[in-house]
Amino acid sequence: MKIKNTKTRAFRVLLYAALIIMALIMLVPFVWMLSASLKLDKDVFIFPIQWIPKNPRWQNYVDIWNKIPLSTFVLNTVKLTIIVTFLQLLTSSFAAYAFSKLQFKGKNVLFLAYIATIAVPWQVYMVPQFMMMRSFGLADTHLSIICLQAFSAFGVFMMKQFYEGIPTELCEAARIDGMSEYQIWYKVMLPLSKPALSTLTIFTFVNTWNDFLGPLIYLTTESKKTLQLGLRMFISQFGSEYGLIMAASVLSLIPVLIVFLSLQKYFVEGVAASGVKG
Amino acid sequence: MGQKKSVDPAEVKRRLAVLEPQLETLLSQAEAETDPKKKLKLGKKAEQIRDKIRQAKTGERFSRQTKRDLVAYTFIAPNFLGFAIFTLGPVIFAFILAFLKWDGNSPMEFAALNNFVKMIGNQRFLASLKNTIIYCVATVPFTLAAALGLAVILNQKIKGRNFFRTVSFFPYVASLVAVAAVWNMLFSPAKSGPVNMILYYLGVAAKDLPKWSADKDWVMFTLIAFSVWKNMGYYMVIYLAGLQGINGELYEACSLDGANAWQRFRYITWPQLQPTTFFVTIILTINCFKVYDIVYMLAGGNTGVLNESAMVLVYHIYEEAFRNWNLGYASAVSMVLFLIVLAITLVQFRGEKKYAN
Numbered sequence: 001m002k003i004k005n006t007k008t009r010a011f012r013v014l015l016y017a018a019l020i021i022m023a024l025i026m027l028v029p030f031v032w033m034l035s036a037s038l039k040l041d042k043d044v045f046i047f048p049i050q051w052i053p054k055n056p057r058w059q060n061y062v063d064i065w066n067k068i069p070l071s072t073f074v075l076n077t078v079k080l081t082i083i084v085t086f087l088q089l090l091t092s093s094f095a096a097y098a099f100s101k102l103q104f105k106g107k108n109v110l111f112l113a114y115i116a117t118i119a120v121p122w123q124v125y126m127v128p129q130f131m132m133m134r135s136f137g138l139a140d141t142h143l144s145i146i147c148l149q150a151f152s153a154f155g156v157f158m159m160k161q162f163y164e165g166i167p168t169e170l171c172e173a174a175r176i177d178g179m180s181e182y183q184i185w186y187k188v189m190l191p192l193s194k195p196a197l198s199t200l201t202i203f204t205f206v207n208t209w210n211d212f213l214g215p216l217i218y219l220t221t222e223s224k225k226t227l228q229l230g231l232r233m234f235i236s237q238f239g240s241e242y243g244l245i246m247a248a249s250v251l252s253l254i255p256v257l258i259v260f261l262s263l264q265k266y267f268v269e270g271v272a273a274s275g276v277k278g
Numbered sequence: 279m280g281q282k283k284s285v286d287p288a289e290v291k292r293r294l295a296v297l298e299p300q301l302e303t304l305l306s307q308a309e310a311e312t313d314p315k316k317k318l319k320l321g322k323k324a325e326q327i328r329d330k331i332r333q334a335k336t337g338e339r340f341s342r343q344t345k346r347d348l349v350a351y352t353f354i355a356p357n358f359l360g361f362a363i364f365t366l367g368p369v370i371f372a373f374i375l376a377f378l379k380w381d382g383n384s385p386m387e388f389a390a391l392n393n394f395v396k397m398i399g400n401q402r403f404l405a406s407l408k409n410t411i412i413y414c415v416a417t418v419p420f421t422l423a424a425a426l427g428l429a430v431i432l433n434q435k436i437k438g439r440n441f442f443r444t445v446s447f448f449p450y451v452a453s454l455v456a457v458a459a460v461w462n463m464l465f466s467p468a469k470s471g472p473v474n475m476i477l478y479y480l481g482v483a484a485k486d487l488p489k490w491s492a493d494k495d496w497v498m499f500t501l502i503a504f505s506v507w508k509n510m511g512y513y514m515v516i517y518l519a520g521l522q523g524i525n526g527e528l529y530e531a532c533s534l535d536g537a538n539a540w541q542r543f544r545y546i547t548w549p550q551l552q553p554t555t556f557f558v559t560i561i562l563t564i565n566c567f568k569v570y571d572i573v574y575m576l577a578g579g580n581t582g583v584l585n586e587s588a589m590v591l592v593y594h595i596y597e598e599a600f601r602n603w604n605l606g607y608a609s610a611v612s613m614v615l616f617l618i619v620l621a622i623t624l625v626q627f628r629g630e631k632k633y634a635n
Binding site for chain 1 (some may be wrong): 291320346347351353354356357358359362363364365366367368369371372374375382386427429431432434436442443444445446447448449451452453454455456457459460461463465466470472475479507510512515516518519535539564566567568570571574575579580581582592595596599600605608609610613615616619623633
């Protein structure tokens with residue numbers, strides 16, 4: 001019995017050691033980022049690393065707003081993210097309701113169109129898509145990014161999957177009570193699908209906020225660029241202003257961090273569901 | 279929709295004379311039918327005819343079913359129109375474009391298989407294909423192992439479990455531009471870079487210090503390490519879900535037999551997780567083939583131009599399309615990417631069938 005105890009204790013010590021090493025690997029880059037964002041450029045690479053700067057230089061966080069049009073970038077990104085997320089939620093849940101709860105002509109054919117594109121990554125059709133948008137006069141507009149992101153098959157699949165778990169009897173009952181389909185969607189389905197909507201929100205939000213290749217292809221005017229593009233532009237222009245780069249990076253992480261921490265549960269559930277379902 | 283027209287009695291009579299006998303024959307057929315499936319079908323047909331009779335009597339323009347269809351279409355239209363125009367259209371266009379020669383301005387020309395032939399002799403294409411495959415082959419097993427290890431540890435009863443889960447997931451949601459900037463500084467090619475500094479103090483000679491993303495022998499390693507670090511949290515969550523699906527009684531039985539931790543993992547956890555591992559491998563591989571921004575940001579320097587030691591398939595598509603305006607050729611390359619992803623997806627479908635049973 002005693003042997004077993006020491007053994008389990010050794011095992012637990014190992015476990016925690018592994019955990020702490022892992023947490024360090026995960027966190028160190030972020031801590032370093034935060035610490036460098038409060039330093040003068042010349043102090044960033046001092047060795048041994050000074051984790052807590054002696055004279056934190058808060059000025060970096062002020063200067064960054066003047067050095068590049070950061071507020072424009074932030075506003076652009078916020079605008080795009082909100083519109084895309086809203087449209088994605090609205091249109092996906094709308095379409096998913098019809099696909100899961102209504103019988104109509106051509107249902108299977110329409111759904112097949114969505115399925116057919118699953119195996120086609122965006123990178124495969126980004127070129128013709130760009131040429132098409134350009135011929136519509138949408139190149140270098142925010143509208144192009146919205147059109148690009150807001151109507152994904154992913155959203156429809158996810159919502160449909162969830163709606164199929166809601167008993168059809170609920171809709172039948174509502175129909176007998178004289179509700180129209182639109183009312184059923186709004187008053188019965190939407191309130192029930194909060195978890196799925198939250199998952200879709202956080203996925204769309206994070207994807208749109210962090211998207212790089214889309215804006216890189218479409219947006220060329222500086223005043224239209226998103227935060228990620230702007231940050232990247234700043235890095236390539238002022239590559240040695242380490243303190244400022246890190247300050248801007250910290251700022252760009254904050255919104256995602258907030259959304260992630262507050263909706264984390266749904267995020268994890270969403271990922272897990274996609275895995276279990278296979 | 280429900281407008282009423284003035285009903286012409288003669289017209290109604292004429293239509294009812296056709297419809298009513300139809301209904302009667304259908305009903306008697308249904309009565310006589312023994313196969314329940316066919317019976318149901320006939321019943322549905324009869325329902326449609328009843329609907330038509332009602333429509334003829336009231337003079338409404340649309341039957342009930344048509345109305346139902348129309349309502350359903352209004353639900354689908356907002357998403358489907360956007361999807362059809364901005365996804366389905368370009369997908370079809372991509373297949374056609376692969377066989378055309380086009381620079382975006384002059385008229386398109388039919389090129390037959392020229393684009394594909396050009397690809398075979400193109401050094402940059404071959405380099406990008408090779409690099410993408412190396413990247414996949416290395417990233418997939420390392421990410422898999424890291425994610426599984428993390429998941430197994432974080433599935434134990436330990437203090438601060440939720441904190442550790444959050445921490446290991448955060449790199450995945452953090453913006454790539456920002457974390458890539460940190461990595462570029464930590465793994466700075468100069469001797470003063472923090473990682474190189476540590477290596478130096480650990481006894482690596484100054485001239486042997488790796489130049490990471492600036493060195494053609496180390497650039498793939500840097501990319502792979504970064505990618506494992508950034509994405510393992512995501513796959514860990516999938517593994518955690520898989521672990522939670524394992525029946526606890528299996529472990530109890532195993533412990534009664536005196537199995538140690540490794541044996542429990544080897545004979546229960548690992549086999550039970552096989553469907554999850556399969557799924558994770560597939561998703562990971564597909565995602566690896568789609569890699570672009572990681573490479574652009576870590577190895578692209580200030581200009582984002584990659585050389586042959588680091589370029590990947592999607593980068594090749596990007597440079598051919600948006601720098602050289604060889605749109606047909608770029609689409610041909612993207613067909614290669616598509617075929618690879620399609621092949622992996624087909625493997626996935628077969629695997630799903632196997633694991634569903």
